[in-house]
Amino acid sequence: MEKLKKILSYTGPETEAALQVNRRHFLSKLSLGIGSVALSSLVSGCSTKPNQIPVTSANSAIPGILDHTHLLPRVKRVIYLFQSGGPSQIDLFDYKPKLYEQFGKELPGAVRMGQRLTGMTAYQKSLPLAPSYFPFKQYGESGAWLSSLMPHTAKIADDICWIKSMYTEAINHDPAITFFQTGSQQPGRPSMGSWISYGLGSDNENLPTFCVLLSRGLIRPQPIYSRLWGNGFLASLHQGVQFRAGKDPVLFINNPEGLEQNDRRRALDHLAQLNEIRANDFGDPEVYSRIAQYEMAYRMQMSVPEAMDLSNEPDSVFKLYGEDARRPGTYAANCLLARRLAERDVKFIQLYHMGWDQHTDLPHDLRLQARDTDQASAALVRDLKQRGLLEDTLVVWGGEFGRTVYSQGKLTKDNYGRDHHPRCFTIWMAGAGIKAGMSYGQTDDFSYNIVKDGVHVHDFQATLLHLLGIDHERLTFRHQGRRYRLTDVHGKVVHDILA
DSSP states (O other), X not given: OHHHHHHHHOOSHHHHHHHSSOHHHHHXXXXXXXXXXXXXXXXXXXXXXXXXXXXXXXXXXXXXXXXXOSSOOSOSEEEEEEEETOOOHHHHTOOOGGGGGGTTOXXXXXXXXXXXXXXXXXXXXOOBBOOXXXXXXXXXXXXEEEETTOHHHHHTGGGEEEEEEEEOSOOXXXXXXXXXXXXXXXXXXXXXXXXXXXXXXXXXXXXXXXEEEEEEOSSOOOOOOGGGGOOTTSOGGGSOEEEOSSSOSSTTOSOXXXXXXXXXXXXXXXXXXXXXXXXXXXXXXXXXXXXXXXHHHHHHHHHXXXXXXXXXXXXXXXXXXXXXXXXXXXXXXXXXXHHHHHHTTOSEEEXXXXXXXXXXXXXXXXXXXXXXXXXXXXXXXXXXXXXXXXXXXXXXXXXXXXXXXXXXXXXXXXXXXXXXXXXXXXXXXXXXXXXXXXXXXXXXXXXXXXXXXXXXXXXXXXXXXXXXXXXXXXXXXXXXXXXXXXXXXXXXXXXXXXX
């Protein structure tokens, strides 16, 4: 048994080749000796302690590297509503009434403290303070302050944990989004969803562990790159699968015209045999990933159309999410699809909504962006709650950084813009394992610096993994002579926000 544990804990290529295949092909490798014992361990979760649970179910198409969780998990699945572009915390969630007395005054040097600015405002001779154009009110028993732009989110204020002290080092979009998704500002690392797939595997043999949905706002959206849900140096089996609006939600899974299902099955069986020969000759673990991906694509021919079909949803659901939910590809439709994927035990569901980059005309553009997202985000939480899914689902809402308190360009009472601001911003979390109706962290009177309980990007990632039952320091992968992890060599769990 000790030898078995050593083999399973090693993340070298030999172990990857053994673990990253589906059951049928894995069982065909029984001649390797360790195969049947390793599979039994993965399914039954041997050596499970009271505060751990087995990771991989018997019907899993994608087994996790862990035989059991490090901790008792509080979350079964995650829905991450990523708001790409940097939502303005000052205009949405971080109420700063004293700013109204300082309209147009210069940002004090003692507040800025020499912070590096982007090239878009570094040239400005003046950095005039711009209070929010939008009124704020308190909502719920928690007394959370919210902008008038968020009337639907206000209705679920007591279900939400607001983290108002997020911060990052990245000051531009691409490295900042990459940092949130992969733990590094440089591209090439595995995404968060891929790490979770690698560690925990799948709970549904007919759908991917990690699904991605994209939507865009009406105003100048920043681009989103597919590497943000890439597998990096992990096996390609763990990369995110993008679901699209339209006739073919997932590309290249349907049979070519004229090819019958039985023919496809025979072709895959013969192709698997050829790949087995290739794997035996070269020992490349990616060959097994390829086999598993072909098999998953075959099963998805039935499961994806069923999951994406909204025709059986009642009118009451579309009223909850908004009429945009009837239009494929909108943020509202994607939130509804996220609920449907959660019902089918997809473990990590990533939504990206583009368009939060308001450098100019913020009062106009932010109103449109909030209109696109407010109702559907709140509806998702309410829908999960009424179905009993919020008890084991974590919903996260937030972007890659915040916006500056000073105006970019000309400031008037009715118009201003805001530049990127990594020093402090707000995200919110709701659902399993999170204290509801609380606000964590505090910023100064300018929403410029954190004065209490800062939460770094790596802390956020460590906390999310903790809720899934993973010790972020122990989920590692050996690559090019070094052991990597999502949180690099940083990160601490934010226990104060845990229920």
